[in-house]
Amino acid sequence: MGYRRENGTYVPDPDQAETGRLIFQMYSDGEKGLTQIVNELYRLGRLDAGGHVSWDASKVSRVLHNATYKGCICYNKSHSDGYLTQKRIKNPDESSYVYVKGDFEPLVSEEMWDKCQQILLSRSARVIDENGKKHKYMRNTPKSVWTAKLRCSCGAGFIQFKWRVNRDGAVVHGFQCYRCTRRPSISYLQEHGLDLGISCQIKAISEWKLDLMASKVFQNLTFDKGKTVKEVYRILNRCMAEEKTVRISRKAMLESSIARQRERLDKYIDLCADGIITKQELMERRKGLDNQIADLQSQYESVEQEDERSGALDMNLISQKLDEWQKAAKTDVSRELINGCVAQITPASNEEFRWVLDFQLSEVKGINMTSCTMDGFMELARFVIPFEDAKAFKASRNQKIHRRDWNNLTVVVGIRSKICP
Numbered sequence: 001m002g003y004r005r006e007n008g009t010y011v012p013d014p015d016q017a018e019t020g021r022l023i024f025q026m027y028s029d030g031e032k033g034l035t036q037i038v039n040e041l042y043r044l045g046r047l048d049a050g051g052h053v054s055w056d057a058s059k060v061s062r063v064l065h066n067a068t069y070k071g072c073i074c075y076n077k078s079h080s081d082g083y084l085t086q087k088r089i090k091n092p093d094e095s096s097y098v099y100v101k102g103d104f105e106p107l108v109s110e111e112m113w114d115k116c117q118q119i120l121l122s123r124s125a126r127v128i129d130e131n132g133k134k135h136k137y138m139r140n141t142p143k144s145v146w147t148a149k150l151r152c153s154c155g156a157g158f159i160q161f162k163w164r165v166n167r168d169g170a171v172v173h174g175f176q177c178y179r180c181t182r183r184p185s186i187s188y189l190q191e192h193g194l195d196l197g198i199s200c201q202i203k204a205i206s207e208w209k210l211d212l213m214a215s216k217v218f219q220n221l222t223f224d225k226g227k228t229v230k231e232v233y234r235i236l237n238r239c240m241a242e243e244k245t246v247r248i249s250r251k252a253m254l255e256s257s258i259a260r261q262r263e264r265l266d267k268y269i270d271l272c273a274d275g276i277i278t279k280q281e282l283m284e285r286r287k288g289l290d291n292q293i294a295d296l297q298s299q300y301e302s303v304e305q306e307d308e309r310s311g312a313l314d315m316n317l318i319s320q321k322l323d324e325w326q327k328a329a330k331t332d333v334s335r336e337l338i339n340g341c342v343a344q345i346t347p348a349s350n351e352e353f354r355w356v357l358d359f360q361l362s363e364v365k366g367i368n369m370t371s372c373t374m375d376g377f378m379e380l381a382r383f384v385i386p387f388e389d390a391k392a393f394k395a396s397r398n399q400k401i402h403r404r405d406w407n408n409l410t411v412v413v414g415i416r417s418k419i420c421p
Contacts, residue, residue, distance in 0.1 A: 017107050028119070064120060067099055144160050150346075172207060342356070354412045
């Protein structure tokens, strides 16, 4: 962003270069953080490298960390993990980066760039874990079952934060859509007449509300177990059969692609033997083909591993899991039970939550269900949690709630009739 490529070097782009300078200027003043800069870029209608008004804190941070803007090329930021896979591994040790002066015009002075790095470092608040490894702020916060299960309707995950500290010293946590934390707030968008779709409109969720919903979910699992087991078995068995067909087709396609690449390699070897191409040309072409074959082979092995993990469904195991759910405590559901019985929780709105139950038992589960979308959601139950229930739940924890702080929650419980690819 800020440059265009001409004759093998960088040439400042007038409009984008001004945006880059503006970002560094605002940050070097020390008065604005990343999110405030994002707000200002949206207000001014500044375009990013793709020609869109689309900004978030991560994008601004990448600009500020990029040494190109001070006229340098940075080396040793990553390295290859090996000849066959050729995957890039990021180098986390910034002190080992090598900066070389480039042959292009910088957008900002070295002094301004260095000042921004100092501010970034001072605000990074690095911490050290038990292994002596440095992490950025919030990287080593205690893991929560809720962050593993929550998935926003906008597609983003959730992060955990400290909601408040009670008088007894107990920490109350909340959970916020990650996209909300990186984009302008809804109030800012409304104040400046900007499109509300820029940010996610799902509000932060307090942990006690999730506990309340969990208790109600397990209280409302009163369906006919025998009928439900058969229906779930039929749906999952059909999905697994469809997945198996897709895997067979995928493996056949990969086998064909590998065979074609090997045939091409054999032809190049024959051309070299006949003196039509040189050994150097053969080595160059062979390197590219070897990489493609290795990549295809890796994909093939991945599909084979999915075959091994797929297993078969067991009606007795599904029935056993339903028994565990219905015997669960009605007021305080354990985290272990939630982790094993719930695949995903998605706020469709601030007043409606979808709970996807996990019938993919550990014996047959081969994928992370929390990465799936809501496609193929099959509703099993729907209920509303009124203020009286919330008040009683809070009272059981010796806490109070005001009616003005409560909006009735609709909870939809179901399973996925379409297993994720």
